[in-house]
Amino acid sequence: MIKMYGFWRSAAAFRVRMALNLKGIAFEETMINLDAGEQHAPDYVAINPQAVVPSMYLDDGTCLTQSLSILEYLEETHPTPALLPASPVERARVRALALIWAADHHPLIVPRIRTYLRDKLGADDDTRSAWIKHWFSEGLRIGEARMAGDPATGKFCHGDAISIADLCLMSQVMGAKGFGVDVSVYPTINAIVANCMALDAVSRALPLKQPGAPASH
Amino acid sequence: MIKMYGFWRSAAAFRVRMALNLKGIAFEETMINLDAGEQHAPDYVAINPQAVVPSMYLDDGTCLTQSLSILEYLEETHPTPALLPASPVERARVRALALIWAADHHPLIVPRIRTYLRDKLGADDDTRSAWIKHWFSEGLRIGEARMAGDPATGKFCHGDAISIADLCLMSQVMGAKGFGVDVSVYPTINAIVANCMALDAVSRALPLKQPGAPASH
Numbered sequence: 001m002i003k004m005y006g007f008w009r010s011a012a013a014f015r016v017r018m019a020l021n022l023k024g025i026a027f028e029e030t031m032i033n034l035d036a037g038e039q040h041a042p043d044y045v046a047i048n049p050q051a052v053v054p055s056m057y058l059d060d061g062t063c064l065t066q067s068l069s070i071l072e073y074l075e076e077t078h079p080t081p082a083l084l085p086a087s088p089v090e091r092a093r094v095r096a097l098a099l100i101w102a103a104d105h106h107p108l109i110v111p112r113i114r115t116y117l118r119d120k121l122g123a124d125d126d127t128r129s130a131w132i133k134h135w136f137s138e139g140l141r142i143g144e145a146r147m148a149g150d151p152a153t154g155k156f157c158h159g160d161a162i163s164i165a166d167l168c169l170m171s172q173v174m175g176a177k178g179f180g181v182d183v184s185v186y187p188t189i190n191a192i193v194a195n196c197m198a199l200d201a202v203s204r205a206l207p208l209k210q211p212g213a214p215a216s217h
Numbered sequence: 218m219i220k221m222y223g224f225w226r227s228a229a230a231f232r233v234r235m236a237l238n239l240k241g242i243a244f245e246e247t248m249i250n251l252d253a254g255e256q257h258a259p260d261y262v263a264i265n266p267q268a269v270v271p272s273m274y275l276d277d278g279t280c281l282t283q284s285l286s287i288l289e290y291l292e293e294t295h296p297t298p299a300l301l302p303a304s305p306v307e308r309a310r311v312r313a314l315a316l317i318w319a320a321d322h323h324p325l326i327v328p329r330i331r332t333y334l335r336d337k338l339g340a341d342d343d344t345r346s347a348w349i350k351h352w353f354s355e356g357l358r359i360g361e362a363r364m365a366g367d368p369a370t371g372k373f374c375h376g377d378a379i380s381i382a383d384l385c386l387m388s389q390v391m392g393a394k395g396f397g398v399d400v401s402v403y404p405t406i407n408a409i410v411a412n413c414m415a416l417d418a419v420s421r422a423l424p425l426k427q428p429g430a431p432a433s434h
Contacts, residue, residue, distance in 0.1 A: 049362035050317060062306050068320065069312035076305040088293040089279050095286035100267060103285065103320035113325070120347070121338055130337070145266035 002027040003057040005047070007034045008210035009178065011106055011171035012067035013054040017210075018167050019071050021201035023078045027056075031212050034111055052110075068102055071164050083164050094158045097146060097165035101172040105139030109175070129179070136176040143169065144186040153188060155195045162196060170196050174207055219244040220274040222264070224251045225427035226395065228323055228388035229284035230271040234427075235384045236288050238418035240295045244273075248429050251328055269327075285319055288381050300381050311375045314363060314382035318389040322356030326392070346396070353393040360386065361403040370405060372412045379413060387413050391424055 002020070006013030006029045013029075020027050032038045032053050039051040048055045048065055056064045064070050075083050084091050107113070109132045117123040117131060147153040157165035173193050176183050183190065196202045207213060219237070223230030223246045230246070237244050249255045249270050256268040265272045265282055273281045281287050292300050301308050324330070326349045334340040334348060364370040374382035390410050393400050400407065413419045424430060 050321070050359045052321075058306075064306075064309045064313065066313035066316040066320070068316055069309050072312055073305050073309040076308065088290050089275075089281075091293065092281045092286050092290040095289055096281065096283035099283040099285055099320070103283070103316070104267070104269075104324045107321045107324055108330070116348075116351070117338075120351075121334075121340060121344060123338060127338060131333075134333070134337075142267045 001059070004029045005032050005044070005055045006030070006053050006210075007032050008207050008213040009175075010034065010053045010207075011175045012052070012102075014171045014174065014205060014207055015067045015102070015167040016054050016056065016070050016074075017205040018170065018202050019074050019083060019164075021205050022081060022083065022162065022199070023074060025074070025078060029210075031210070033212065068098065068164075068168075071167065075164070081161075083162065083167070085158060085161075085163065090152070090158060093152060094163045094165045097143065097157050098168040100142055100146070101139050101168040105135050106168075106172060106175070108135040109179070132179050133176075133181050136172065136179060136181045139172055140176060140181075140183060140186050140189055143172075144188050147192075148188040153192075156192055162199065162202075166192060166196050169193070170202065178207070218276070221246045222249050222261070222272045223247070223270050223427075224249050225424050225430040226392075227251065227270045227424075228392045229269070229319075231388045231391065231422060231424055232284045232319070232384040233271050233273065233287050233291075234422040235387065235419050236291050236300060236381075238422050239298060239300065239379065239416070240291060242291070242295060246427075248427070250429065285315065285381075285385075288384065292381070298378075300379065300384070302375060302378075302380065307369070307375060310369060311380045311382045314360065314374050315385040317359055317363070318356050318385040322352050323385075323389060323392070325352040326396070349396050350393075350398050353389065353396060353398045356389055357393060357398075357400060357403050357406055360389075361405050364409075365405040370409075373409055379416065379419075383409060383413050386410070387419065395424070 002025060004016065004027050008031065032044060038044060045051050047063060054067060056070055064073055084094055114128055117128050147157060152158055154160040156162050157169055169192060173183055219242060221233065221244050225248065249261060255261060262268050264280060271284060273287050281290055301311055331345055334345050364374060369375055371377040373379050374386055386406065386409060390400055
């Protein structure tokens with residue numbers, strides 16, 4: 001069985017957890033407490049020199065890292081249900097949306113960045129909170145601008161089937177809410193999020209439903 | 218013919234330029250001067266609401282964005298020479314390496330971040346330079362740790378054929394050098410960079426060989 005190292009709040013682990021659920025792939029998840037610094041333990045760094053989650057072990061002992069790479073791997077090895085459309089141009093649109101969130105905005109607010117801002121730039125809590133809210137909002141604003149009014153947008157980011165783009169959007173929206181960002185101002189995104197939330201595979205994967213999450217939020 | 222909007226210094230445009238050259242795909246590149254803020258002009262934002270390069274127009278008028286998405290599109294539509302290996306596990310390793318640089322580190326040092334650090338956090342030139350050097354170095358340190366001693370590493374990031382990972386590594390190393398980062402301390406990376414530089418398709422795509430680049434650096 002697939003063994004994943006994750007964390008309840010990790011956006012990247014959340015993306016992979018949703019994909020595993022959607023494709024009906026059984027997995028076990030071991031939580032690495034990022035708040036307690038467990039990602040820096042020598043045993044974990046030996047697995048993942050970047051000291052981040054997720055890391056995912058296949059049955060043969062192969063270890064995969066980087067959530068977007070894992071999503072592509074799952075798509076190639078478990079193509080049904082598809083999380084990418086069929087045509088290259090449509091796949092490019094889905095991947096571009098995914099990257100706006102997972103590459104251009106999510107890495108800006110992760111623990112190592114927040115730590116650097118505090119320790120090296122002397123940023124106080126308010127300044128760090130403003131940073132986090134700014135970059136979450138930017139990613140959602142750009143996503144809304146890309147999708148609103150685009151006929152390629154449907155019930156989900158691309159048409160009426162959930163895709164890798166939606167997984168990245170969901171992880172970004174849940175993170176934004178967790179940090180107190182106002183996400184009510186993005187109507188296209190909110191409609192898509194509601195459609196994602198209606199899926200059991202997504203709902204079960206939500207950060208606040210994982211072991212270690214705060215009981216209420 | 219493919220029309221690309223790029224910029225001489227853009228790491229993301231450099232990745233796409235190398236891929237187009239390697240695959241022998243003819244293209245025209247229009248330079249968007251990021252230093253002059255041309256990416257914020259209404260005409261360009263209408264093309265790319267994120268106000269970044271590259272954007273790439275296909276013959277039928279379709280506009281693609283996000284360099285990693287464009288690389289996947291080129292791979293799907295022009296599979297020879299391949300820039301991804303054949304097996305899903307190998308493809309996952311290549312994509313994970315690519316994402317360490319293109320997703321987790323490059324977005325930390327782009328113009329919009331440097332501007333925010335200056336305008337909102339009051340970071341002076343030295344503080345911003347330290348930020349830039351730190352994140353470039355981190356990405357290269359992690360890449361070196363992932364690749365050194367791994368039998369999957371060869372003349373290039375994965376085996377003896379250039380891949381998407383190498384394009385992302387090249388763009389990160391050229392950027393690091395441009396910002397004065399000491400890249401001499403990563404022997405595995407330096408050997409790979411030398412093998413990439415020996416390829417005409419890579420050499421012709423180098424940032425400093427593009428229109429608008431400083432005559433000497």
